[in-house]
Amino acid sequence: MGILEKVYSLIDKGNGVLASYRSPPPNVIGFPTCDSGLFATWKTQSLSFLEKQFSSTSPYYLEFQDKVKKAYTGSIRTGIGVLEAVKEEIESGEISIATDTKSPIQIIENLCDRFHLVARQLRERYNERETMDIQDEYDVQDLFHALLHLEFEDIRAEEWAPSNAGKSTRVDFLLKPERIVVEIKKTRKGLGAKEVGSQLIEDIHRYSSHPDCDALVCFVYDPDGRVANPRGLESDLNKDTDELVVKTYIRP
Structure with a gap:
């Protein structure tokens, strides 16, 4: 409205x-x-x-x-x-009014939507100068971390999530003031829709008990189109409950 x-x-x-x-x-x-x-x-x-x-x-x-x-x-x-x-x-027109602002999750969604464009642009520097080419998940994390700094100030990397059956994992990025965790994945050979889905289901279970997490945003970078039905997988993973809000974005 x-x-x-x-x-x-x-x-x-x-x-x-x-x-x-x-x-x-x-x-x-x-x-x-x-x-x-x-x-x-x-x-x-x-x-x-x-x-x-x-x-x-x-x-x-x-x-x-x-x-x-x-x-x-x-x-x-x-x-x-x-x-x-x-x-x-x-x-x-005698008074100006405040414009509607996007929510933190909407801002992150916009970064997910534009990530591939940014990654592609980085490969096209003037005079073939050295640049960054996205090869693996760590490259995705580094670039996404840089993009988060455009909109968020307090970004905490590698926060430990609570252990689960003796196993623990690290959160990619915790936006503590916003109480949002951003989980990064990149598809590759051997890590397609089935494997990504299984990993994220496990992550969702773990993060539901994270003391500083009300929402989990899962960004899956899939430049080669290994996920045949990205919207279907997003729908299967997304949820909105009192315990945890989950938003999944598979791009491009």
């Missing part, structure tokens, strides 16, 4: 809160109120949106926070008015 569409949605929700209006019982003095549950949800979502797009010190956020406090019709109309002002200024 785009930014402007989000503003429209919040305005519609505010009007929905107003539609839940109920007057005070007979002989009871008080202000007309609306459904408190709907009001609380709308207020929280609106403040979160205004803070994300304009910061908690912006006039829009401060006005909404100051005036929209209780489920009274007047308070709600004030909040809708703030959102209407935001909508009008976005439409007129």
